[in-house]
Amino acid sequence: MAAPACNGGTVSRSSLKARICCERTAVPCTSTQPAFRKCVVLTASLRDECVANNAAVAPLIRRSVAVAALSVKPAEPQQLQQTRPSQNSKWAIDPSENLKSTLEHQLWTFGAIAVLGATFLQGVTSLSAAGDFTSMASAVGLAYLLSDLGTGVYHWSVDNYGSGSTPLFGRQIAAFQGHHQRPWTITEREFCNNVHQVFKPAMLPAVLFLLASPWAAPSFNTFMSTFIFLVCMSQQFHAWSHMKKSALPPLVVALQDAGILISRKMHGAHHRAPFECNYCIVSGLWNPLLDRSGFFPALERVVLAQTGVEPRSWHPPEHDWKELERPGTKA
Numbered sequence: 463m464a465a466p467a468c469n470g471g472t473v474s475r476s477s478l479k480a481r482i483c484c485e486r487t488a489v490p491c492t493s494t495q496p497a498f499r500k501c502v503v504l505t506a507s508l509r510d511e512c513v514a515n516n517a518a519v520a521p522l523i524r525r526s527v528a529v530a531a532l533s534v535k536p537a538e539p540q541q542l543q544q545t546r547p548s549q550n551s552k553w554a555i556d557p558s559e560n561l562k563s564t565l566e567h568q569l570w571t572f573g574a575i576a577v578l579g580a581t582f583l584q585g586v587t588s589l590s591a592a593g594d595f596t597s598m599a600s601a602v603g604l605a606y607l608l609s610d611l612g613t614g615v616y617h618w619s620v621d622n623y624g625s626g627s628t629p630l631f632g633r634q635i636a637a638f639q640g641h642h643q644r645p646w647t648i649t650e651r652e653f654c655n656n657v658h659q660v661f662k663p664a665m666l667p668a669v670l671f672l673l674a675s676p677w678a679a680p681s682f683n684t685f686m687s688t689f690i691f692l693v694c695m696s697q698q699f700h701a702w703s704h705m706k707k708s709a710l711p712p713l714v715v716a717l718q719d720a721g722i723l724i725s726r727k728m729h730g731a732h733h734r735a736p737f738e739c740n741y742c743i744v745s746g747l748w749n750p751l752l753d754r755s756g757f758f759p760a761l762e763r764v765v766l767a768q769t770g771v772e773p774r775s776w777h778p779p780e781h782d783w784k785e786l787e788r789p790g791t792k793a
Contacts (some may be wrong), residue, residue, distance in 0.1 A: 470660065494692075498722065499725055523742070562652055563652040563653065563654035567652075567655050570665065571654040571661045572654075573665065574694065576663040577759075578691045579687070580672055581687040582683065582684055582687040582691075583671045584680075584683050585675070585678075585682075586598070586680070586688070594681070597679075599682045600681070600687070601682070601684045602684055602688050604685060605688035606692060609696065610692075611742065611752075613696045613741075613742055614742030614748055614749070617743060618761070619632055621637050621773070621774060621775070623773060626639075633659075633743075637659070648701045649701055651701065656697055656698060656701055657697045657698050660693065660694040660696070660697050664690050664693070670703070671686045671687065671690075695744075696744045699743055702724075703723075703725060703729035704726065705748030706726075721746075722745055723744070724744060724746040728740060728749060729746065737775060738758070741758070762776075
């Protein structure tokens with residue numbers, strides 16, 4: 463297999479796993495444009511094998527190779543402190559690790575579910591003809607499809623922009639970065655502890671839609687209640703995608719196997735630095751289309767053009783960042 467050019471030099475293909483992600487920039491690997499920094503070498507075997515003739519590009523190559531140096535080590539108590547970047551860091555991590563559900567968590571979760579259920583019921587009881595039922599069923603199906611897309615766009619945004627100190631979204635941004643470092647914790651969170659952080663901000667729009675439901679079309683009521691519910695529940699679907707089948711209820715396993723809920727295999731592809739694909743976490747149906755079409759790289763170029771801000775996925779994590787294994791796991 464021919465070795466790809468790297469700005470005039472060559473890259474050994476001794477490892478079949480080696481690949482260079484130049485496709486994200488839609489420019490050839492020989493480019494000397496600043497966008498070349500997005501070419502991320504993902505395989506350690508390529509380290510020091512790419513010899514560039516242009517000194518302006520060489521530093522970017524070296525920075526990209528740093529991704530391959532990421533280590534995965536068992537989590538020790540001191541590591542959980544040492545590897546946490548500062549609050550203003552692009553890789554800020556929330557140090558709190560409360561995994562139990564509190565009364566507040568339960569009130570936000572079940573309160574929002576009750577409000578959404580009332581809106582859905584309003585839509586069902588307003589049905590007057592077979593045509594209304596068809597319209598309602600279509601609304602539920604559309605909500606299912608768009609909720610997957612919506613979670614993907616939101617997941618992409620908090621994965622790539624902002625920090626722990628960002629107003630309104632800082633806590634969630636930090637939580638997503640913490641999840642990349644310690645992905646097992648989401649499986650240990652109790653249900654309300656895990657999902658209340660999504661149901662809580664959803665409460666206000668849920669209440670507003672309920673108040674408006676007597677005057678809204680049945681299909682609108684069923685669409686909005688289903689859409690918001692699935693977006694909120696995506697946090698639990700996400701948790702299930704990190705769990706072994708033996709630890710899941712049979713119904714959840716069946717839904718994952720049928721592709722109705724996001725599976726462990728599909729979401730697992732997201733958890734590889736630089737975390738740049740498979741963002742959708744309801745069913746994952748949109749992931750192949752969005753990733754192959756270059757949808758998110760196109761959005762990133764728009765954001766860069768408008769704000770001058772590059773996404774996190776264009777950069778390797780900070781030098782002291784490590785993905786940790788669950789405590790007690792053998793190395």
